[in-house]
Amino acid sequence: MNALERVHTLTFDAFGTVLDLGGSHAPRLAAFLEARGTPMTAAALWGRWRTRQRIEQYQDNQFSAGHYGYLDSTRRALLYTLRSLKLPFDEADIAGIMEGWQTLSPFPDALAGLERLRGRFKLAVLSNGERDFLAYLVKHRMPADFAAVISVQDVGVFKPNPQVYRYAARVLGAEPHELMMVSAHSFDAVGARMSGYRAAYVNRYDLPYDETPYRADVEARDFLDLATQLGCA
Numbered sequence: 001m002n003a004l005e006r007v008h009t010l011t012f013d014a015f016g017t018v019l020d021l022g023g024s025h026a027p028r029l030a031a032f033l034e035a036r037g038t039p040m041t042a043a044a045l046w047g048r049w050r051t052r053q054r055i056e057q058y059q060d061n062q063f064s065a066g067h068y069g070y071l072d073s074t075r076r077a078l079l080y081t082l083r084s085l086k087l088p089f090d091e092a093d094i095a096g097i098m099e100g101w102q103t104l105s106p107f108p109d110a111l112a113g114l115e116r117l118r119g120r121f122k123l124a125v126l127s128n129g130e131r132d133f134l135a136y137l138v139k140h141r142m143p144a145d146f147a148a149v150i151s152v153q154d155v156g157v158f159k160p161n162p163q164v165y166r167y168a169a170r171v172l173g174a175e176p177h178e179l180m181m182v183s184a185h186s187f188d189a190v191g192a193r194m195s196g197y198r199a200a201y202v203n204r205y206d207l208p209y210d211e212t213p214y215r216a217d218v219e220a221r222d223f224l225d226l227a228t229q230l231g232c233a
Contacts, residue, residue, distance in 0.1 A: 003198060003217065004180075004198060004217060004218075004230075006177055006178055007121070007178060007179065007180045007198050008121060008122060008174070008178050009121060009122040009123070009124060009147070009172055009174055009178065009179050009180070010117060010121045010122070010123055010124070010179075010181075010200075011124045011125070011126035011150070011168060011179055011180070011182065011192075011197075012114075012123065012124065012125050012126065012127075012146075012182045012183075013126065013127060013159075013181070013182065013183035013184065013185060013188050014125055014127040014129060014134065014137065014142070015070075015104075015127065015128065015129065016184050016185060016204070017182065017183050017184040017185070017202060017204070018106050018107070018110050018114075018125075018142050019104040019105065019106055019107070019137070019141065019142060020104070020105055020106065020107045021046070021050070021104065022043060022046045022047075022050075023105065024100060024103060024105050025042070025046055025097070025100045026042040026043070026046065027042075028096060028100045029042035029045050029046055029097065030042040032045075032089075032093060032096070032097060033045060033087075036087055036088065038087065040085070045081070045085075048084075048085070049074075049077055049078055049081045050077075052077040052078075052080050052081050053073055053074050053077035055077070056073040056074075056076050056077045056080075057070075057073050057158040058158075060073060060157075060158060061157050061158055061161055067152075067156040067157060067158075069130050070127075070128050070129045070130055070133065070158075071098075071101060071130065071133060073158075074098070074101065075094065075098055078094060078097060078098070079094065101133075102136070103141075104142075105141065106142045107204065107222065107223075109222040109223045109224045110142065110222075111142070111143070111144060112223070113222065113223020113224045113227050114144045114223060115144070116223075116224070116227035116232045116233065117223065117226070117227050117230065117232050118144070118145055119232055119233055120230065120231065120232045121180075122147045122172075123144065123145065123146050123147060124147055124148040124149070124150060124168070124172060125146050125148070125149040126150045126164070126165075126168045126181065127149075127150070127152070128151075128152050128159055129151060130151060130153050131149075131151040131153050131154070148171060148172060150167070150171055150172075152164050154167065155167045159187075159191055160187050160188055160190060160191025160192075161191070162191065162194060162195045164191075165181070165191060165195035165196075165197055169195075169196075175196075176195055176196030176197050177196055177197070177198065179192075179197045179198070180192075180197060180198040180199060180200055180217070181193075181197045181198075181199045181200070182199075182200045182202060182226065183199070183200075184201075184202045184203065184204040184205065186201060186207070186208075186209045186210045186216075187210065189201045189209075189214075189216045190212050193214035193215070194214050198217045199216040199217055199218075200216060200217065200218040200219075200220060200226055200230075201219045201220070202219075202220050202221075202222060202223065202226060203219055203220070203221065204221075204222065218230070
């Protein structure tokens, strides 16, 4: 039996893997920029915001001063990004942009791909989002038959901290090698592999994989390609 034949459960990253963050936030960011009369594009602003959010999350893990949560990290990152760009804003602007997290939409392939994958595997969400936020998203923004929805809030650190993956394995009643992390973020795949999982890198953004011995087992364009590679009808 090869390594992938032992996998019975797929754990999915939500933000940027199932849910299209850049596309979902684009209308609000474009409206904000237009009101400021700047030629900057929504995509460029989103790229700056997303990069800063990652830094906020890594600092949250490293400082060990208490876990502030996903939405808090995104808000702090937004404030930093707008200030760094010298773009004027007020609290109403921040509230309006942050409302975009409640209207996230899945990638076009996501729900159909999840349905195909569900024919062979148990599916679970393993996300940096808060419990209540994830419950809302699964119900209203990415409805699929997930066997479990696991939040890092229960651990108190963000992925890719190994504690997250080990905790999820315990919740799912599985050995790490029986789980495959599915993520569009290479750091997530690397963290999972380091913790004993198998990993699928859904390369939605045409980015190279990290230079590391902890390689993903599968690289796919999207969920439909992943389902085909994993032998799902």
